[in-house]
Amino acid sequence: MAKKDTKSEGKGGGGLIGVVIVTVLALACGAGFGFYIDTQLKSRAVATTQEKVEAPAGAPAPAAPAASPTARLVALAPIVANLSEPSTAWMRVEASILVDDTQPGSDLLAAQLAEDILAYLRTTTLSQFQGASGFQNLREDFRDRAAIRDPGRIKDIIIHGVVVE
Numbered sequence: 001m002a003k004k005d006t007k008s009e010g011k012g013g014g015g016l017i018g019v020v021i022v023t024v025l026a027l028a029c030g031a032g033f034g035f036y037i038d039t040q041l042k043s044r045a046v047a048t049t050q051e052k053v054e055a056p057a058g059a060p061a062p063a064a065p066a067a068s069p070t071a072r073l074v075a076l077a078p079i080v081a082n083l084s085e086p087s088t089a090w091m092r093v094e095a096s097i098l099v100d101d102t103q104p105g106s107d108l109l110a111a112q113l114a115e116d117i118l119a120y121l122r123t124t125t126l127s128q129f130q131g132a133s134g135f136q137n138l139r140e141d142f143r144d145r146a147a148i149r150d151p152g153r154i155k156d157i158i159i160h161g162v163v164v165e
Contacts, residue, residue, distance in 0.1 A: 071155060072101045074110045081121035089126045092163040093117065097146060098156040109150055113157075116145045126164065135162070 073096045083089040097113060099106045120141065129138050139159055146154040 068100060068155075070101045071098055072106070073097070073158070074099055074106045076110050076114045076117075079114055079118050079121065081118050083121065083126055084123055085125040085127075090165045091121055091129075092161075092165075093121070094160040094162075095142065096158045096160065097154050098158065100153045100155060103153060106153075109153065113146055113149050113154070116149055117142060120145055129162075129164070138162070 075096045076094070079093045079095075081091055081093075083091055095117075097110055099109065128134060139157070142157045142159070146157050
């Protein structure tokens with residue numbers, strides 16, 4: 001009669017063993033990589049805390065540049081401008097400038113800067129100010145306008161609020 005194939009009976013478990021071996025290798029690689037990353041992060045944290053401890057206690061922390069004793073804030077009048085695109089969009093900006101008050105005429109300077117900002121806003125589009133980077137660009141553009149108007153007296157411009165409608 002027919003003979004049974006004895007070779008095919010012993011091969012039933014070969015696929016399962018391969019899957020188990022690959023799984024164990026993947027777990028070992030993942031655990032090794034995890035320990036490596038953990039030691040790297042811990043060493044960086046230790047180095048950072050050592051740098052903070054080694055800094056002299058009397059040294060000031062790196063921060064924004066200090067204002068001179070004669071500097072003062074001058075509030076700009078609220079600026080309301082229609083944007084170039086879309087034409088139905090309006091923007092309201094409330095800001096102040098930090099000026100060196102050794103010279104008179106800070107209010108006149110603030111009014112002139114408000115006019116410059118108004119002219120700038122009328123040439124911009126709404127898509128230029130979307131997101132955090134858009135707000136940062138708006139702030140830098142205002143600083144550029146202030147530096148053009150009077151680079152010696154205007155130290156900074158502080159934006160209090162922006163509303164787009």
